[in-house]
Amino acid sequence: MTRHFLVDTDLSQSEQNEVLDLALQLKKAPYSDSTYAGEGAGRRTVAVIFDKTSTRTRVSFATGIADLGGVPLIIGSGESQLGHKESITDTARVLERMVSTIVWRTYAQAGLEEMAAASSVPVINALSDDYHPCQLLADLLTIREHKGKLAGLTMAYFGDAANNMANSYLLAGVTAGMHVRIAGPEGYLPEQRIVDAANKRAVETGGSVLITTDPAEAAAGADVVATDTWVSMGQEIEDEAAKSARFELFRPYAVDEALLAQAAAGAVVLHCLPAYRGYEISAGVIDGPQSVVWDEAENRLHAQKALMVWLMERS
Ligand code: CP
Ligand code: NVA
Secondary structure (H helix, E strand, O other): OOOOEOOHHHOOHHHHHHHHHHHHHHHHOOOOOOOOOOHHHOOOEEEEEEOOOOOHHHHHHHHHHHHOOOEEEEEOOOOOOEOOOEOHHHHHHHHOOOOOEEEEEOOOHHHHHHHHHHOOOOEEEOOOOOOOHHHHHHHHHHHHHHHOOOOOOEEEEEOOOOOHHHHHHHHHHHHOOOEEEEEOOOOOOOOHHHHHHHHHHHHHHOOEEEEEOOHHHHHOOOOEEEEOOOOOOOOOOOOHHHHHHHHHHHHHHOEOHHHHOOOOOOOEEEEOOOOOEOOOEOHHHHOOOOEOHHHHHHHHHHHHHHHHHHHHHOO
């Protein structure tokens, strides 16, 4: 059975740990694994498809695939037949004969599921409207490096709590045995099906879930403070009045000095980037001593290399 990585809970707690352990090894010895170079790899090429823009995901996958002895084939939005002239299933049937892994940033989670169902090579979600699981592997790696552990820590996310990052913080966090708090305004909280999945996983790992509209409740004593843009890709608003109304709604959830002061003294601050200083995070916080966002960005590379090796070993 081919293993795919479409949502954070596709890895169990112990599997997530294995990937993070491997990521630390590869961080120390970047060229020690040649998964995509050997004869066993099938094909050396890895397809990396973008239906949305990207800096970190694009560069970290391209670099990581090259580090592992492979060749990244970056396919930009509108550059292939996928989605307009050819079905996802037919695309998967062609790609699986030529590449070792398919990495895809897209809109609908259902598209990734269709690709995975038709593909005999691993499919990796490089961000969808629902989840950003590769980002969370990097975030967890960063927390482990700075805090020495994951299970038992409290991680609080603030802002647009109905977006892909909120969902992934919830699911990946509880998978790691963390106490995850998600704070956002009414109407911008995770869907019930995601909260249910998180609660189910939390029972297995000893983690817990708190969904709240009260930023102070989420911040109190938190070990990790995280946020993300208030306007995700695909949600761009042209109307200035509507944009201002949305920002006003999210403003109480901005990660600024006052909010961070309510967290634990040694709390670390995460942001997947790109960041909008003065909106979801203040310049003082993101550029301040508790911010670990640049380590977090670098860790995309190490975490994804580990993920690719781990999936290839099981496919
Ligand atoms: N964090 C993240 O996924 O960044 P990019 O959109 O630049 O890939
Ligand atoms: N929530 C953001 C994450 C960007 C990495 C988006 O989907 O645009």
